[in-house]
Amino acid sequence: MIQFKDVSKTFKSKGVTTQALQHVSLTIEDGDMFGVIGFSGAGKSTLLRMVNGLEMPTEGHVEINGQDLSKVSHNEMRKLRKSIGMVFQQFNLLDSRTVFDNVAIPLRLNKVDKDTMHKKVMELLEYVNLADKADAYPGQLSGGQKQRVGIARALATDPSILLCDEATSALDPETTESILQLLERIHKELNITILRCSSLRTKYKSSSAYATA
Numbered sequence: 659m660i661q662f663k664d665v666s667k668t669f670k671s672k673g674v675t676t677q678a679l680q681h682v683s684l685t686i687e688d689g690d691m692f693g694v695i696g697f698s699g700a701g702k703s704t705l706l707r708m709v710n711g712l713e714m715p716t717e718g719h720v721e722i723n724g725q726d727l728s729k730v731s732h733n734e735m736r737k738l739r740k741s742i743g744m745v746f747q748q749f750n751l752l753d754s755r756t757v758f759d760n761v762a763i764p765l766r767l768n769k770v771d772k773d774t775m776h777k778k779v780m781e782l783l784e785y786v787n788l789a790d791k792a793d794a795y796p797g798q799l800s801g802g803q804k805q806r807v808g809i810a811r812a813l814a815t816d817p818s819i820l821l822c823d824e825a826t827s828a829l830d831p832e833t834t835e836s837i838l839q840l841l842e843r844i845h846k847e848l849n850i851t852i853l854r855c856s857s858l859r860t861k862y863k864s865s866s867a868y869a870t871a
């Protein structure tokens with residue numbers, strides 16, 4: 659379970675103060691698919707980055723399974739981060755590495771042995787329907803395929819939580835739909851809690867920085 663308890667976040671940079679989040683309280687149960695929507699600058703990425711401890715609240719607490727992230731040790735934080743995958747808007751793939759190598763990155767960092775790593779990477783590529791692209795480079799892939807690689811990489815450490823920061827914002831509507839279907843499948847079949855944020859760019863107006871879907 660992920661809990662935000664009256665969380666506020668202020669950034670101070672070069673004499674400028676930005677209030678990114680104000681008094682956010684929410685609970686995401688295990689196995690939820692939770693959506694956060696808001697206009698650009700509403701604080702969505704900041705909120706997401708607080709779940710894996712990349713940002714810390716200025717006020718309030720973020721807890722994962724009852725563990726206050728501001729109180730966990732360095733080692734516990736490392737363990738926790740292994741259980742959280744992240745998918746990015748711009749995919750964040752290494753262009754000089756093959757699809758296989760990109761997906762293998764978290765496994766190499768975790769010193770997984772070669773055979774296990776090979777098996778795992780190929781399983782993941784099959785899961786996202788890209789096994790035939792294992793030796794391709796990101797530059798040879800479409801946006802949707804790149805995002806599938808990003809998703810496979812995020813799943814490499816068998817996370818229990820998947821954070822998706824505008825995972826479909828760089829994609830056309832049809833590709834967006836296929837990525838959303840893949841996330842739905844991951845949610846259902848792998849029982850992963852998904853926290854997804856996306857921009858509100860339609861005509862709908864909202865004074866709220868976040869909403870659940």
Ligand SMILES: Nc1ncnc2c1ncn2[C@@H]1O[C@H](COP(=O)(O)OP(=O)(O)OP(=O)(O)O)[C@@H](O)[C@H]1O
Nearest residue numbers: 669671676678697698699700701702703704705857
């Ligand atoms: N490291 C930082 N230092 C200073 N200000 C920051 C920092 N990170 C975010 N901000 C500011 O906090 C506010 C919220 O940023 P955030 O990236 O969380 O918004 P967002 O809703 O994800 O926006 P977008 O949809 O454009 O990605 C913005 O005004 C941003 O400029």
